[in-house]
Amino acid sequence: MRLLIDIGNTNLHWTLDGPGTAWSVASVRHSGGIPPDLIAAWERLSPPERILVSHVAGPGLAESLTRVARALWRVEPEFVRVIQGYGGIQVAYSQPERLGVDRWLALLAARRLHQEATLILDAGTAATFDLLLADGRHLGGLILPGIELMRSSLFAKTQIPPPAEPIKAGLAYWGTDTQSAIALGSIQALAATAERLYDRLAAESGSTPWLVLTGGDAGRIGPFLLRPWTQIADLVLRGLAEAGALDRT
Template identity: 65%
Template sequence: MNLLIDIGNTNLRWTGYGDGVSWSVQVVRHSGGVPLDLLAAWESHPAPARILVSNVGGEAVAGALCRVTRAYWGLEPEFIRTRAEQDGLRIAYADPARFGVDRWLTLIAAHAEARQATLILDAGTAATFDLLLADGRHLGGLILPGIEMMRTSLLAGTRIPRIESEPVGDPWAADTGTAVAAGSVQALAALADRLFDRLAVESGDTPRLLLTGGDAERLRPALDRPCVEIPDLVLRGLARLTGRSSAC
C-alpha cells in the first residue's frame, strides 16, 4: 500500500493506493501544518510502503509532514519533482523546476487516461489552465487568481460589500456585490471557453475539458463547453508514478 498526498495552497488531499486498497480521497485544510484530524486518522493507519507527495503548499507543511511520517512509520516522504519528459508527456517549460508539480501531475493523469487534446482547468486558490495535445506535447498554460482571490483583491481596494451567496441564473447581476461574485466565476469560465476553442483549432479535433480543484463545483455551471469534473486529478497523476523505484 502506498500513501498519496496532494498538498495544495489551502487543502491537503490524501488516499491509500495499491492492491486491495480502496481509493478513498480525504480532504483537510492544512494551514501550513498537519491538522489534528489528519493526525488522528493516520495514527491507526497501516504503515505504507511508500509516501508520494505533491507539494505546492510550502516548506512549513512539508517539514511538518516529514516529522509526522517519521514518528508514525519511520518513513521519509518522496516529494515529487517535475520532469521535462515522462511517459510520452513533454512539457513546454524550458526549465522544469519552474513548472508546478501539481500541474505536471494533472497532465500525467490526463495523458495516461486518454490520448486526446485536453484543456485542464485547476480551480483552486489560483486557477491554472494547461493545454495538451494528443501526442503528449504540452503547449503551455495560464495562471490567474482563483475565485476567492479575485473577490478578495477587489473588495480590499473598494468599498463594495462582500456577498457570501453564490450567483445563480444569468451570468450578469443586478446589484454590485453580486456582480463581484458573478464576475469572478464568469471570468474563469469565459477564459476556459476561449482556450477550449483555440485548442480545437490547434489540434484539429474536439478536445476534452477536465475540471479539477477545490472550486471546480462552483465553476462548472458557468462553463459553456462540455467538461468532466475530476477532483482528484493530482492524486491520479501520483498513482501513475508508484510503480517506479524512484519517483523524485
C-alpha cells in the same frame, strides 16, 4: 500500500493506493500545518511502503509532514518532482522543473485517461489552465486568481464594502446588484477563459478537445461553461499514482 498526498495552497487531499486498499479520497484544510485530526486518522493506518507527495504549499508544511511520517511510520515522504518526458509529457517550459508539480501530475493523469487534445482547469486558490496535445506535447498554460482570491482582492483594492456573509452566485450571466455582480464576475471570468482556450486548442489540434475540471471550485465553474466538460476531483492524486514508478527524491 502507498499513501498519496496532494498538498495545495489551502487543502490537503490523501488516499491509499495498492492491493487490498480502497481508493477513497479524504480532504482537510491544512492552515500551514498537519491538523491533529489528520494525524489521528493516520495513526490508525498500517505503515505505508511509500509516501508520495505533491506539494506546493511551502517548506514549513513539508517539514511538518516529514516529521509526522517519521514519527508514525519511520517512512520518508517522497516529494515528487517534474521530469521532462516522463509519461510521454513534453513540458513546454524551458525549465520544466519550474512548472508546478500539481499541474504536471494533472497532465500525467489526463494523458493516461484520455490520449487526445486536453485542456485542464484546476480551480483552487489559484486557477491554472494547461493545454496538452494528443502526442503529449504540453503547449503551456495560464494562471489566474481563483474565485475567492478575485473577490477578496477586489474588496481590498476598492471602496466596495465586503459582505457580512459569503456571497453566492446563481446561474445568471450577470448580476442585478453589486454582490451578485462580483460573485458572477469571478466565476464567469474563469469560465470565459476556459472557453477561449478550448477554442484555440481545437484550432491548434484540429480536433475536439477534452475539457477536464479539477480543484475545489470546479463545481462552481462547470455550470457556466458553454463547452462540454468533465469534472475529476482527484486528478492530481491520480497523477501521483501514475508517478509511483519514479525514483525516490
